[in-house]
Amino acid sequence: MTDEQTPAEDVAFEADDASQEIEALKLEVAALKEQALRYAAEAENTKRRAEREMNDARAYAIQKFGRDLLGVADNLSRATAHSPRESTDPAVKNFIIGVEMTEKELTSAFERNGLKKIDPAKGEKFDPHLHQAVTEQPSTEVAAGGVVAVLQAGYELMGRLVRPAMVAVAAKGSTGPGGPEQAGASANPYAGAGSDSDSSGGSFDQKA
DSSP states (O other): OHHHHHHHHHHHHHHHHHHHHHHHHHHHHHHHHHHHHHHHHHHHHHHHHHHHHHHHHHHHHHHHHHHHHHHHHHHHHHHHHTOOTTOOOHHHHHHHHHHHHHHHHHHHHHHHTTEEEEOOOTTOBOOTTTEEEEEEEOOSSSBTTBEEEEEEOEEEETTEEEEOEEEEEEOTTOBOTTOHHHHOGGGOTTTTOOTTOOOSSSOBOOOO
């Protein structure tokens, strides 16, 4: 009787060993899969970090070069703004056209490389992230906290501020359209601020 049961017991023992080995292999495969996924994630993170660092290095190089050319852009802008357009002298007209084409080409070169001009329109809301208020003045055309005039255009590179736009801002009490009486006090970033302080968070140099 014992001799007849021995083969069955051996088979059951071998089956149990095989089952344990299969489970061990499954666990090993699962661990290897997890490790492979972890390595793949680390490789992807390394790739993204390298791309980000490369883009940062490129942006820094362009930013430095672009900043050096901002003075040129400013001078060209002043030249075209004060050019004698009424002149009837063909040489003067051709000279003005040449300066305007040079300014346009420089602006296009800036834009092709991600350097964009910040030139807020009159009445646009003051943005402390893009603008720097250098003076404030009462206005009947612009609501309080709006841009009255651009004193110097700003520039940003790939979403990074290179130079803020220097602007004049409408003072509290300005009666231009879109003021607090029409759009609510929240439309004025200077609402509630004293004359000697600025709660907008932007750079603000008050002048008498």
